[in-house]
Amino acid sequence: MKLLYFAWLRAKIGISEETVELPAGVSTVGELLKWLKRRGPRFADALQDASVVRVAVNQDYVPWDHPVRAGDEVALFPPVTGG
């Protein structure tokens, strides 16, 4: 699965994208976030307040209970500020 990070999430985590194997026991966005938070201090810091994290799966906004599968493109970012 491809993971993308944007804006201050990218800055805090320190990378803009990576490819990972779908972790065992992870089948939803919420479970993926929990798994990511345990990957190290940078992830824990960036993801500590889930209320300011938005997620897109395959370029559509999704809620925490949305399924994730191997091969998905999953993006994490703060609320958008365009226009």
Add this chain to the structure above:
Amino acid sequence: MIRVQREDFDVGAEIARLTEGRHEIGGIVTFVGVVRDTAQGDRIRAMTLEHYPGMTEKKLGEIEAEARRRWKLEASLIVHRYGRLEPGERIVLVITASGHRQAAFEACEFLVDWLKIKAPFWKLEETSAGPRWVEAQSGDDAATKRWVAE
């Protein structure tokens, strides 16, 4: 039509290209968003717009399609820039054209409201106190609610 680009746009040329020969059009509404030089009392030297290539185009296309479902538009265009922009520089252009003015006015406002909460852009401001990520405005959410209520 939608476009996401680093370079500036020429408003007059965009209107001309979009509406040339389209004599069913009776009204054209244009919105241009520009970079302000202050935010929350701080001087802004510049801002850098980051976006999610691919998803940005997808979301802008969906928003435009939604506007065209709700209003009878003869033509529409959204151009959104990314990269580093200084105060006074243009950020976004929305043009709507319709047979009568009301549809163009309403659809243009709808598009601007919705792209602020749907299009994956983020702004990093360069202020006198250092770089600062712009936080989403709750007013932007409120502005879109009235379109849902209809």
